[in-house]
Amino acid sequence: MLSDALHFSFRLPARASVRRTTSNPITEGAFVLQGDNHLDGRTEGRAPRLVRFMGVDLELAPDVLVPREETELLGRNAAAILTERAGPATVIDMCCGSGNLALGIAEEVPLARVWGADLTESTVALARRNVDRLSLGDRVIIRQGDLFAALAGEDLEGAIDMIVCNPPYISTSRLEGDSAHLLASEPREAFDGGPYGISIHQRLIREAVAFLKPGGWLLFEFGEGQDRQATALLARTKAYEAVTFAEDSAGKPRVALARRLGGAAATAAADGASR
Known part of the structure; x- marks a missing residue:
């Protein structure tokens, strides 16, 4: 039962109030309440730790990133775009x-x-x-690679129709310096974005082209101050x-x-990315 679990909550806007236009992305805030030892994971005889994210309750584990406020922002904008376009979507x-x-x-x-x-x-x-927990196996498929x-x-x-991603975006040097505290309770691979914090972004932006339909969307999270790098990589x-x-x-x-x-421009870019 939910009451038996250590449970984190996001404060979310009402679903009906979520709106977005291309020039005005959703900016509603959310925050996570994290208790002590929040990544203890499963303990024999105890319920799993749960987090509430976009209104659904998800199990956590010691070696997996805890969802943050910025990722809720990503998810809400993604859902709003898909809702506005209507019809089936592959994500x-x-x-x-x-x-x-x-x-x-x-959901x-x-x-x-x-x-x-x-x-x-x-x-x-x-x-x-978590897919099984929410009985969404008919619409959510998870693969490893x-x-x-x-x-x-x-x-x-x-x-x-859409690709979303919350990649690692902290530079290796920062993880060994002022951000080292993050590694005390969460896995390095969830944070380490390479020498400049954008190694995964570079691959994501390039490789996504071959998968997106013309007019399809790529949404991704990045660190503070990385917006210029994101703009340059996309351009x-x-x-x-x-x-x-x-x-x-x-x-x-x-x-x-x-x-x-x-x-033709997108087709040429997709061909270049596949080489």
């Missing part, structure tokens, strides 16, 4: 972790079918448990429209929203 949640984005989107958007992917076996196992390689053979190239592919950003409760850009171009 990828890359670096899915506990499955929080995949499951939150599936908010009943016509969405979501593919989640992550690198580590234990993370994928947790995400699958290195980014889009996890989805090889699923015939998803050129068929995706370099020549495959996306001008990026817009959703801001956190402090008014800082934290989520990028980029739409894939249509026509």
